[in-house]
Amino acid sequence: MSLHIYFEGVDSLPDMPVELDAEAFFSKVRLDGCDYDRTILSSIENGRFVDNSEFIDRFGRTLPRKFLCTGSKIAFILYHVPNVIINGAELGCNALVEVTKSCHAGALLLPATNYHVPCEFDDVEIDVVCKGRHYTSLDAFSEYMMEEAPYD
Secondary structure, eight states, X not given: OOEEEEETTTSOOOSSOEEXXXXXXXXXXXXXXXXHHHHHHHHHHSOEEOOSSEEEOTTSOEEEGGGSOHHHHHHHHHXXXXXXXXXXXXXXXXXXXXXXXXXXXXXXXXOSSOOOOOOOSSOOEEEEEETTXXXXXXXXXXXXXXXTSOOO
């Protein structure tokens, strides 16, 4: 399975529910502490997994999950609820890169805007389908997002 990325107002969407409010929808997601959960917490939040209701932030404080950034919440929805299209309008650059690197399922709806997806020092293998192309290289996907992706 691949992460599918669509552009709002440009792409035809598959026949799947679309969730526009990631913050509200996240309350329905159960985190189980799998490797993906731990990777996202580490890479986006600089934090650690505790359980479904709490995490340890970058300063060592234990916080309720409602304090996760929206990018992390979107990343968790993509992985744990792959049968919905989630609105990624609030997904920051760092979270988009981490989702692209780590998530191999789900559907993400992005605004048609110009994106900066930085490359890594060494190329990273990914599994992303966007505009009918299957990307397996973060460098190739980064080039597409910065040079060819549709934007207003």
